[in-house]
Amino acid sequence: MMAGGMPTEKLQDFKGSTKRxxxxxxxxxxxxxLVTLLGIASVTLSVIGPKLLGHATDIIFDGIVGKGLPAGVSKAEIIARLRAEGQTNRADMLASMDVIPGQGIDFTRLQHVLLWVLVIYLFAWVFGxxxxxxxxxxxxxxxxxxxxxxxxxxxxxxxxxxxxxxxxxxxxxxxxxxxxxxxxxxxxxxxxxxxxxxxxxxxxxxxxxxxxxxxxxxxxxxxxxxxxxxxxxxxxxxxxxxxxxxxxxxxxxxxxxxxxxxxxxxxxxxxxxxxxxxxxxxxxxxxxxxxxxxxxxxxxxxxxxxxxxxxxxxxxxxxxxxxxxxxxxxxxxxxxxxxxxxxxxxxxxxxxxxxxxxxxxxxxxxxxDAPEQSAEPETSPVTGPVRGRVAFEDVSFRYAPEKPLIDNLSLAVEPGQTVAIVGPTGAGKTTLVNLLMRFYDVTSGRITLDGVDIATMPREELREHMGMVLQDTWLFGGTIYDNIAYGADHPTPESVAAAAEAAHVDRFVRSLPDGMDTVIDDEGSNVSAGEKQLITIARAFLAKPSILILDEATSSVDTRTEVLIQRAMNTLRAGRTSFVIAHRLSTIRDADVILVMESGAIVEQGTHDDLIAANGAYARLYSAQFAQAAVDMD
Missing domain, CATH: 1.20.1560.10 (ABC transporter type 1, transmembrane domain)
Structure with missing residues (x-):
């Protein structure tokens, strides 16, 4: 919760932001x-209007004054008479007016002026x-x-x-x-x-x-x-x-x-x-x-x-x-x-x-203006099918420059191998996967896929070869079918149904009134946590990736469902490189290689039996975290 005080932010560059x-x-x-020209035309006509209205006022005022003057006498004679009488101001005002003694308002002239005003304001409105x-x-x-x-x-x-x-x-x-x-x-x-x-x-x-x-x-x-x-x-x-x-x-x-x-x-x-x-x-x-x-x-x-x-x-x-x-x-x-x-x-x-x-x-x-991720290469060095050999060569990484997390890590995973990664919280397990997916770039060293540095591959192409199932499931508003079909570009109903069956989604879908067409919201609140996990696993099945990444992927399913998923995943992992981050014994016992990480380094690696026999870090983790799980499974 963001309950802390908010510092007052200041506008750093008002002029610069305005110019930009x-x-x-x-x-x-x-x-x-064109907007400016229309504005000039509209404003010009609007400015002319008051001047013409002033002229109309003069016509009315001149007519009223002229009507009050005696007829048959010229304007000059009246002005001279006023000056002789000492009414200089009145004479000056009359001299500036266009009056004809004895003649009232010239309505014809007034009508023409007002008609022009109407036309001018009409065009000003149209331009506006x-x-x-x-x-x-x-x-x-x-x-x-x-x-x-x-x-x-x-x-x-x-x-x-x-x-x-x-x-x-x-x-x-x-x-x-x-x-x-x-x-x-x-x-x-x-x-x-x-x-x-x-x-x-x-x-x-x-x-x-x-x-x-x-x-x-x-x-x-x-x-x-x-x-x-x-x-x-x-x-x-x-x-x-x-x-x-x-x-x-x-x-x-x-x-x-x-x-x-x-x-x-x-x-x-x-x-x-x-x-x-x-x-x-x-x-x-x-x-x-x-x-x-x-x-x-x-x-x-x-x-x-x-x-x-x-x-x-x-x-x-x-x-x-x-x-x-x-x-x-x-x-x-x-x-x-x-x-x-x-x-x-x-x-x-x-x-x-x-x-x-x-x-x-x-x-x-x-x-x-925020710093972007490193630029994508224009062409991909990968020309053939991906076998799935992954190698970490002296990889170092840190989120903050002053806080090292992974230092000089080296690891080679052969195609088709299943690698389980275990270790305490903060050991760098998920970070290792993030580096492989290029969510983050390594600080030093390199990661290769079939001998090709993944930094030279476009991120989109790299991720096309990978399927990922996270502990935190992600579903969007739509049907179950749509959520599974998200794993492929052009899925067919048959392939979606096969993926659902492989991930055992079909088991609970049969109980829903609309089946695969059941609509779920973006939070997936109308399905259970385990069912959401099964849907995301089915999505990964449909993608048919060369490399499979499972980050606590079975943590939200029950033991029986987990056993079924493990059997399906054994089929899915055939010929594919798999990285499994897990704490549950059933997920990692059959892994080809188990990596034990502590403080960003691999401290042990080997099979389950080898690591137990070594009586090292893995044995201590097993004793502390997995012993009770083994009893439950037996």
């Missing part, structure tokens, strides 16, 4: 360019829809490639990586973090492009209408940038902690669900629940802090936007009164100030999404 995430868009650069559609395509393709890279990476990682990482943590990076990246890209990519283009486009038009008002609007930008940066620095560590804690929590849940029977047997539900609460509380705290701190950005930006709105409205009103600007231009500018503030607020509010996505990206990139 953006580089993943490179294969889609044509679509990205296409932009969104292409954005979804780009994002999903990027995430599709990322998922493929993660899946391929997982297949290239050495077994040591999974030994050091909780399964839930690995699954969280491959699923939760990847999904979070997809969500971040989907919600920010198109919006970010549109917002930046809107800021540029609106800023250009604002300076065109009134440089003074544009400068007033820009006064708030440095404040917005400073505020966003300050809040972002405080929220980023919380997002990193949030996703790190999510991985810890998933690891705990996966561990407790997998071992739920054991948890109940030992009455550890309260401890498991307490550990869950601890991780859940940490996730709640980090998520709350991340969302709360980053959530401060939007209201702060709205406040700054409202201050900007007030400044623009006040100054703009004074400019209209002085005749420097028309009412329509001020109305358009107020709309532009909103359009200018809105994307700034959106960009700022997207900071929490970006921070969360980059935090997840760094976790996924850490997985992708």
């Amino acid at each position: 995430l953006l580089k993943m868009l490179k294969p889609q650069r044509m679509l990205v360019a 829809v296409f932009q969104g559609r292409l954005t979804a395509t780009v994002v999903q393709r990027v995430v599709f490639r990322l998922r493929n890279q993660v899946e391929e990476k997982l297949s290239r990682l050495p077994l040591s990586y999974f030994d050091q990482q909780p399964r839930g943590e690995v699954l969280s990076r491959a699923t939760n973090d990847t999904d979070n990246i997809a969500q971040t890209l989907q919600q920010t990519f198109s919006q970010l492009v549109t917002s930046l283009l809107t800021i540029i486009g609106v800023l250009v038009v604002m300076f065109w209408i009134s440089p003074l008002l544009a400068l007033i609007a820009l006064v708030t930008v440095p404040v917005s940038v400073w505020l966003t940066t300050a809040i972002g620095k405080r929220s980023q560590p919380q997002f990193v902690a949030q996703w790190a804690t999510t991985g810890k929590l998933n690891g705990h849940i996966e561990e407790m669900f997998t071992g739920h029977s054991l948890v109940k047997v030992f009455g550890r539900q309260n401890e498991a629940a307490e550990t869950f609460r601890t991780h859940n509380d940490r996730l709640y705290a980090s998520s709350f802090r991340a969302q709360f701190i980053s959530g401060l950005i939007q209201p702060a930006m709205m406040f700054i936007s409202n201050v900007n709105y007030v400044l623009v409205a006040v100054v703009g009103g004074l400019r209209v009164a002085s005749g420097s600007l028309s009412l329509g231009d001020v109305q358009a500018f107020i709309q532009y100030s909103r359009q200018f503030s809105q994307p700034l607020t959106q960009v700022a509010s997207m900071a929490n999404l970006v921070q969360s996505g980059v935090a997840s990206a760094e976790r996924v990139f850490a997985l992708l």
Whole structure:
């Protein structure tokens, strides 16, 4: 149980992770360019709209003012009269307007302007829809490639990586973090492009209408940038902690669900629940802090936007009164100030999404950058059938550099021999098999198969010649037939039935309503431990390997079934090299060679009778572990 305290993780390289995430868009650069062009078109039309609406406002306002002026008098005469009366401001405002004394609103002209506005906004919407559609395509393709890279990476990682990482943590990076990246890209990519283009486009038009008002609007930008940066620095560590804690929590849940029977047997539900609460509380705290701190950005930006709105409205009103600007231009500018503030607020509010996505990206990139197992050779040196001669030549291995496990081990196993490996826990028995399967590579020395160094063989080809049955059975969700058929590429019903019969699976299958079509779950909870072991043994029968590896393979079956399996295995082992790791006497008494390992070294080897007669390490193990088993068997 992972009940220990979780250190706060920090984002190691925000800029580097962001650049690397953006580089993943490179294969889609044509679509990205098209998204940008559609964004430019949509933003350009959206920016033109307020200007035209301002012109419509001017037409209405000019009509209302013109209707109130006496007909038959020119505009110039009215302005001159106002100036003579000392009404200079009113005269300046009237001079900037396009009015005809005595004439009301020009509805034909107004209709044309509004029709153009409708067409412009309609095309802006169409371009926006296409932009969104292409954005979804780009994002999903990027995430599709990322998922493929993660899946391929997982297949290239050495077994040591999974030994050091909780399964839930690995699954969280491959699923939760990847999904979070997809969500971040989907919600920010198109919006970010549109917002930046809107800021540029609106800023250009604002300076065109009134440089003074544009400068007033820009006064708030440095404040917005400073505020966003300050809040972002405080929220980023919380997002990193949030996703790190999510991985810890998933690891705990996966561990407790997998071992739920054991948890109940030992009455550890309260401890498991307490550990869950601890991780859940940490996730709640980090998520709350991340969302709360980053959530401060939007209201702060709205406040700054409202201050900007007030400044623009006040100054703009004074400019209209002085005749420097028309009412329509001020109305358009107020709309532009909103359009200018809105994307700034959106960009700022997207900071929490970006921070969360980059935090997840760094976790996924850490997985992708993890050291891989040694490269596979391009060609195989094995040309003919495999006989099964295995030799360990001065093999040394250690999991940690400072802790030696196996030193200068040499062993030769002839084809067809059955080799039993015994010894105390931690002696290196399973490690020896892991080296043979190339789950780990030797530190020094070499292992050969028919005289060929297995390091020069592709791992997949090497393992094609081997069949392995472990003490810990592994079944997947499916039928019994499917689980047995997993041992061969193109099995036939006859071969699966023969393997089931050889492993005595057919004995308990006959009692099941659906027989071989009985569906079992991925934990195999609806079959007994012994039955699961029989299914895995049948799977090895079907594979017909040249080398058979049994790691406590009969530990979960009863004595009578074990005797039947041993008889079947004697047939299976004929002409095949077999390595048997076992403690039960019945499994190893008839072995051709028994290896006794202690501290990573072979201290004795020989037949059962020879080793008993030698009265050495094997005799002591036999006396301590096997004597009672022999009495039971006799």
